Amino acid sequence: MSVQLNRMSLDLGIVSADGAAALAFYCDTLGLALAAEISVPGGAVKKIKCGDSFIKIFVPDQPPAHLVQRGGLAAATGYRYCTLSIRNVDAVVQKCREAGYRIAVDVRELRPGVKVALIEDPDGNTVELMQEA
Numbered sequence: 001m002s003v004q005l006n007r008m009s010l011d012l013g014i015v016s017a018d019g020a021a022a023l024a025f026y027c028d029t030l031g032l033a034l035a036a037e038i039s040v041p042g043g044a045v046k047k048i049k050c051g052d053s054f055i056k057i058f059v060p061d062q063p064p065a066h067l068v069q070r071g072g073l074a075a076a077t078g079y080r081y082c083t084l085s086i087r088n089v090d091a092v093v094q095k096c097r098e099a100g101y102r103i104a105v106d107v108r109e110l111r112p113g114v115k116v117a118l119i120e121d122p123d124g125n126t127v128e129l130m131q132e133a
Helices: 019-029 089-098
Strands: 012-015 033-040 043-050 053-060 081-085 103-111 114-120 126-132
Touching: 019 033, 019 043, 019 053, 089 103, 089 114, 089 126
Parallel strands: 012 053, 081 126
Antiparallel strands: 033 043, 043 053, 103 114, 114 126
């Protein structure tokens, strides 16, 4: 038997050491909308709308003992990045650059008709921005 999905989307959970900085990146810089703030045992979840999905930023009451292994996609095992399929990669990367976020890989053509860039959020998580013609 296979999984029977209720929604055709995948939500992403991120643990953040600095919830305000995470919201500034995902909402203010990328322009995604904060949909809800939910108190949960041990912290709070900031639900950010991303198409049909949500990016769920968990901000624990106590700072995490371990931080993200920085160094790009191959620096460690586990979930290393998420991809946002967008229409304006050049403009978004420029906005991220102006806001001081680390551009791990600047805009480049991945293959004909496909441009990508890799940005690090304040916690060091990699966000791939992809634009297909």
